[in-house]
Amino acid sequence: MQVTETLNEGLKRGYTITVTAAELDAKVQAKLVEAQPEIEMKGFRKGKVPMAILRKQFGPRLIGEAMQEAIDGAMQSHFEASGDRPALQPEVKMVGGEDWKEGQDVVVEMSYEALPPIPDLDASNVTLERLVVKADPAAVDEALANLADNAKSFEDRKKGSKAKDGDQVTIDFEGFIDGEAFEGGKGESYPLVLGSGSFIPGFEEQLVGAKAEDEVEVKVSFPENYGAAHLAGKEALFKCKVHAVKAPKAAELDDELATKFGAESLEALKGQIAERLEAEYKGAARAVLKRSLLDQLDGLVKFDLPSKLVEAEAAQIAHQLWHEENPDVHDHNHGHVEATDEHKKLAERRVRLGLLLAEVGRKADVTVSDQEMTQAVLNAARQYPGQERAFFEFVQKNAQMQQQLRAPIFEDKVVDLIVSGAKVSDKEISKEDLQKAVEALDEI
Structure with a gap:
């Protein structure tokens, strides 16, 4: 078996993989020898079917299996030896294709874009401001009045x-x-x-x-x-x-109202409201902090981007924005949506940050636990009341859905890791100013 480099330009790679006819035949022979003891065929005792008959009966199917195994093995060996990690699934094309005949060498062309080398991130170069909002009595009273309105x-x-x-x-x-x-x-x-x-x-x-x-x-x-x-x-x-x-x-603001919402007294209900408000403020402040972090990272670390990854992301952004702008059109065959320069610029940012966060997480051995995944599935299942079991089964069988649920958890853990090493200062502000900061976050 021979692997010959045909392209090495930036992140683009091209190789020719050659599996000789003798190597392929040896693999087929080995499979036949392995299977022979268990094969039964009319006119022969179990395990005594002649090799020539076995080859005629099973040879064509085993050639396909042996060919696939040989190519997969060559690709795996190449990636282990080179250290390359393909950005997307490599494109593999057999030379000769339908004209190939048994007894000929198998020649395959493989091409891909490698993930770029990503510089180490020094989190201490990141300076962040964490917005802090306290649940003051006025905010608690306002939330309490809304509860009373709902209970009217x-x-x-x-x-x-x-x-x-x-x-x-x-x-x-x-x-x-x-x-x-x-x-x-x-x-x-x-x-x-x-x-x-x-x-x-x-x-x-x-x-x-x-x-x-x-x-x-x-x-x-x-x-x-x-x-x-x-x-x-x-x-x-x-x-x-x-x-x-x-x-x-309007409902009276008293202990009776509190019991309707599961609290022992009005004061206890106010305490619960304050905790909920501060949790909401903390979540909003984290979104602002995360945006600030991503903005800094986008300018802090530069590296080459796999063009096909950027193209795929730009196409997805264009498609998503088109549907947001045309919510009443449910026809998915509306035609190709052309990605603009703005879409491509946004795609470059997303790909750069995605690769950087993935690399930081990989080097720090950040993982998503089974417990965290189970909680994510439980949260997602709430969107399908009465169909939770079917949703669980769907997720178990769907690797892509599992990845969709795992990705944001992984990203948040990496963000927390970087923030823990950054220079972070707290700034106390009003809830109105926090709301303005949240509204300033355009979708990225």
């Missing part, structure tokens, strides 16, 4: 009172399109909070001013992007009967 009740208004925005009306309704009732357009004794936006646009506004026992005709148009295709864009008439008009009554 509704009481019947005085007989003959007109419904206002924010009131709850209890209604029967039935929808018609072109005079025909449609499926799913009927409800009885439905409690609807006016202004909640829970019904299609324009519906709730037309019930403002209605009184108990009123019959109201509501005319609306279903949105063009409505989930039910047979209703999308259609004009509809809803016949509504109002049974009750109720005014909102």
